Amino acid sequence: MTLHRxxxxxxxxxxxxxxxxxxxxxxxxxxxxxxxxxxxxDKIEPYKARVARRRPRRWAASAAVSASVSQPP
Structure with a gap:
């Protein structure tokens, strides 16, 4: 939250x-x-769609990092 920050x-x-x-x-x-x-x-669905479009990018990046870290050598 901006206020908290x-x-x-x-x-x-x-x-x-x-x-x-x-x-x-x-x-x-x-x-x-x-x-x-x-x-x-009427604002709910467009908001959920916007959030859903943004999430996979962040999750994909963190998942890739997690996968590379958790792989045994």
């Missing part, structure tokens, strides 16, 4: 804000709540 001594907390005056279970009944929820939902 630059300011490690501070205790970090995550606080969510719910500005809708309705139970979360009824999110689909409010037009604005529904719009925001679905907009965030």
């Amino acid at each position: 630059h300011w490690p001594e501070v205790e970090k907390m995550l606080v969510t804000v719910d500005s809708f005056a309705m139970p979360r279970a009824l999110w689909h009944t409010d037009a604005e709540f529904s719009r925001r929820m679905l907009r965030e939902w």
Whole structure:
């Protein structure tokens, strides 16, 4: 995390804000709540695809190093 890297001594907390005056279970009944929820939902798959494209490169490099180190002479 960038915050931790630059300011490690501070205790970090995550606080969510719910500005809708309705139970979360009824999110689909409010037009604005529904719009925001679905907009965030639509961000999940592209994010997962981006992360998946980046991972194999790092894992492949570390796997190659591990394999060369663990091979007996």
